[in-house]
Amino acid sequence: MSKIMIVDDDPNIRELVCALLKKGGLNPCEASDGRDALQKITAENPALCIVDLMMPHMNGYELCRKLRQYHENIPVLLLTAKDELPAKVQGFEAGADDYLTKPFEGDELLLRVQALLRRYKIASSQRILIGHVLIDKNSFSITVNGKTADIPMKEFELLFKLAGFPGRTFSRDQLIEDVWGYDFDGNERTLDVHISRLRERYPEETAGFKITTVRGLGYRLEALL
Numbered sequence: 001m002s003k004i005m006i007v008d009d010d011p012n013i014r015e016l017v018c019a020l021l022k023k024g025g026l027n028p029c030e031a032s033d034g035r036d037a038l039q040k041i042t043a044e045n046p047a048l049c050i051v052d053l054m055m056p057h058m059n060g061y062e063l064c065r066k067l068r069q070y071h072e073n074i075p076v077l078l079l080t081a082k083d084e085l086p087a088k089v090q091g092f093e094a095g096a097d098d099y100l101t102k103p104f105e106g107d108e109l110l111l112r113v114q115a116l117l118r119r120y121k122i123a124s125s126q127r128i129l130i131g132h133v134l135i136d137k138n139s140f141s142i143t144v145n146g147k148t149a150d151i152p153m154k155e156f157e158l159l160f161k162l163a164g165f166p167g168r169t170f171s172r173d174q175l176i177e178d179v180w181g182y183d184f185d186g187n188e189r190t191l192d193v194h195i196s197r198l199r200e201r202y203p204e205e206t207a208g209f210k211i212t213t214v215r216g217l218g219y220r221l222e223a224l225l
Contacts, residue, residue, distance in 0.1 A: 002117055003027045005046035007037040007063065008079070009055045013102075017050060017079070017109070024110040034058025038066060046074060048116055050109075051096075053080040053087070061094045068095035075116040079104070089217055093171045119165050130163040131208020131225050144207065151201065154179060158194050159202075162211060162221035171218040195219060 004026050006017045011032075018028040029044045031037035033055040041049075049067065053060035064076050075097045080087070083101040091099055097119070098112050126137040134143040140156055141148050151159075157179045162170065170178075172188050180190070195211055204210045208225045 002047040003029060003044060004113065005029050005031055005037060005041065005044060005049045007031045007034065007049055007055070007060070008052040009033050010052070013052070013079075020106045020109055021113070023106075024113070026113070034060065034063035034066070037063060041067075041071060041074075047120075048075045048077065048113060050077045050079050050113070053078060053082055053091070060096075061090060064091065064094035064096050073120060075120050077112055077116060079109075085216075089171075092169050092217060093173065095174075097165070097168050115167065119168060128160065128163045130166060130221070130223055133163075133202060133207050133209065135160050135163055144202070155194055155198055155201075158191075159198055159221075162219065163209070166209070166221050166223045169214050169217060169220040173218075175218060 004021050006014050006021075006028055007030075008014050008017070009032055014030045018030065021028040029040070029046065031040050034051075035057040037049065037051075038058075049063075051060045051063055058066075060078055060080065064078075067074055067076055076095065078091045078096045078099045079102065080099075081102045088099050097116055100109060100112055128135045132145050135156075136143070137160055140153070141150055142156070142159070143149075150156075158175065161175065161178055172191055176184055176188070176191055199211055202209070204224060209221055209223050211219055211221050213219060
């Protein structure tokens with residue numbers, strides 16, 4: 001049973017989300033703010049965190065950044081009343097995986113949690129099957145409909161990153177840092193060129209996935225099968 005940490009300074013919200021998670025067969029635990037979450041996270045070892053944005057001591061943005069720095073494999077679902085686009089962009093740039101605004105439907109919350117858990121299970125593997133494409137990090141090879149080929153390393157790393165989290169939006173800065181490193185001295189055009197090459201190599205109709213541009217933010221890979 002997957003353990004889910006709810007991080008919110010409102011005890012009523014924590015109680016509600018706990019009840020929904022238990023109903024969905026999940027095991028909830030609680031933290032009252034970001035600082036409390038970081039103190040508990042090693043002992044609790046959650047599979048996912050549901051995080052409010054506006055909290056005392058440490059807000060949701062800062063908690064996301066800390067989790068990405070020290071607990072990269074824990075997905076984060078932001079649950080907040082702030083539904084403006086700038087708040088969502090800031091959340092994704094801080095490292096959030098998904099965003100749900102209050103008030104919310106309990107069924108939708110459970111569906112998003114389950115989807116994130118599936119994504120991270122895929123990401124933990126060294127072999128990813130997405131659509132008709134098998135990406136093998138052990139051999140750094142890609143197999144499409146039974147035919148194996150190699151592609152340039154940066155294209156491979158970029159595709160593996162996107163395919164490891166299907167449906168997750170990555171900011172341009174995130175992708176550049178993860179694939180080219182913090183000391184990269186080029187520009188965003190390099191990322192755009194690599195995305196264009198991947199789209200040319202793996203057209204939607206044969207690959208079974210597409211790489212979507214998220215205007216003003218970055219890219220995400222979407223499975224079509």
